[in-house]
Amino acid sequence: MTRPRPLVPRGDPADTVKVVGEFGVIDRVLAQAGTARVAQVGPGDDAAVLRTPDRRVVATTDVLVEGRHFRRDWSSAEDIGHKAAAANLADVAAMGGVATALLVGLACPSSTQTAWLEGVAAGLAAECGPLGAAVVGGDLVASAADSTSVVLSVTALGDLAGRAPVLRSGARPGDVLALAGRLGWSACGLAVLRRGFSSPIAVVAAHRRPTPPYAAGPGAAEAGATSMCDVSDGLLADLGHIAAASSVVIDVDRAALVRACLEPDGPLQQVGSALGVDPLAWVLTGGEDHALVATFPARTPLPVGWTPIGVVRGGRRAQGVLVDGTPAADVVRAVGAEGAGHVHFG
Missing domain, CATH: 3.30.1330.10 (PurM-like, N-terminal domain)
Known part of the structure; x- marks a missing residue:
């Protein structure tokens, strides 16, 4: 670096x-x-x-x-x-x-x-x-x-071009959770800059200039997305907003998330190895990539650019976020992150 x-x-x-x-x-x-x-x-x-x-x-x-x-x-x-x-x-x-x-x-x-x-x-x-x-x-x-x-x-x-707005409050049990865009890149770039380095340039550039998947938002609305949110503060934190607004439990599939966000020998893996950081921490809790997450009815074909990464569940819990059935707070501690996402007045 x-x-x-x-x-x-x-x-x-x-x-x-x-x-x-x-x-x-x-x-x-x-x-x-x-x-x-x-x-x-x-x-x-x-x-x-x-x-x-x-x-x-x-x-x-x-x-x-x-x-x-x-x-x-x-x-x-x-x-x-x-x-x-x-x-x-x-x-x-x-x-x-x-x-x-x-x-x-x-x-x-x-x-x-x-x-x-x-x-x-x-x-x-x-x-x-x-x-x-x-x-x-x-x-x-x-x-x-x-x-x-x-x-x-x-x-x-x-x-909105005649479409109904997609709110955070529409997720329903049985919906598929999907992701458009990338996660963890900006947080990885920030970690590099904080240590006084400017490479790998790919992650530093991602922190300096996010690349949100703008077209994916209207595409999701056209496809019947039931809820949607911009990931600005961290995946777990922002999924928490959907879970709370919709009174549901959102369960992230860890393996699917890793496949979607952590390519083998990619820059996040390389920087994580160099800094002694689990790159999954950046994916789960890093903000400012401005990816989009949305929920879709189970039988709805996902539009171009969207990848399934979990499901929406009901049950006795009124709301919350899980990763493979484990509470998000426990997963945050396991990957060594400081919290579920950015805290504006921390």
């Missing part, structure tokens, strides 16, 4: 928010924004105006705080833009929708280089572009005088 090199923004170091001014920065950032297909009125007025073909709007918000959700010495500005967009776009997909637009609020020190902000905008645009979405508005403010951190708030809007 190799040591990371410092990530330095391009452009004149003296070209800061304070020097260029709020509206000068906004003009530069908007030049990177791209165009949303549904935008009737885009950035530049007091508010954007969007067409809503479905007459319903999916809306979701995430806040990223420097030092907790990203580090500028680990990730480029473009990486951070990609990551901020992906966290929200995946939530829209998890409802069965397709993202249409983003609104972005950013608080930063006046010493922030404008080139860095332009890089964030470019990353946001690149992540949104394939979906036909774009940043259509937002706000830029100075952070507290004693703060050196950046706070990035992103709101995503989406369209």
Whole structure:
């Protein structure tokens, strides 16, 4: 594994928010924004105006705080833009929708280089572009005088195209649990970065720029998924949300999960061996890959991109998550993980 090199923004170091001014920065950032297909009125007025073909709007918000959700010495500005967009776009997909637009609020020190902000905008645009979405508005403010951190708030809007939203509360006993996307890669990359290394590049890149399976969300809705969730905090933690909302027990098939997520001699196995970590811990409890998990009626053919990894059970227990019939908490301890997933106020 190799040591990371410092990530330095391009452009004149003296070209800061304070020097260029709020509206000068906004003009530069908007030049990177791209165009949303549904935008009737885009950035530049007091508010954007969007067409809503479905007459319903999916809306979701995430806040990223420097030092907790990203580090500028680990990730480029473009990486951070990609990551901020992906966290929200995946939530829209998890409802069965397709993202249409983003609104972005950013608080930063006046010493922030404008080139860095332009890089964030470019990353946001690149992540949104394939979906036909774009940043259509937002706000830029100075952070507290004693703060050196950046706070990035992103709101995503989406369209259901006539489909019913897929909720967390619809799982039923007998349903098949399925996965789309990959698990454990971002957590593995974070473990590498925390130890001062920057390779294997595949897992570090996965932490810097998640690759959610956006099309799998609408595909699951079309196929009759009964519940769905974005895996942002960890598989066991997020399955717990479905189990609680649906009043069911979700039993993960460990062997099926390993087949789906841990290829023999793959990067997770290699890094786990090097660091003395069971890679299954990253798969079960690592967040920020933004894979999707969903439940489907037992006889429903799974759509493209989905792999079965367990079942939904009823019984006397009102809710909970198991792995091969073992309570999740016991499995977490067995694989050496600190908890079932990310704790926001831990």
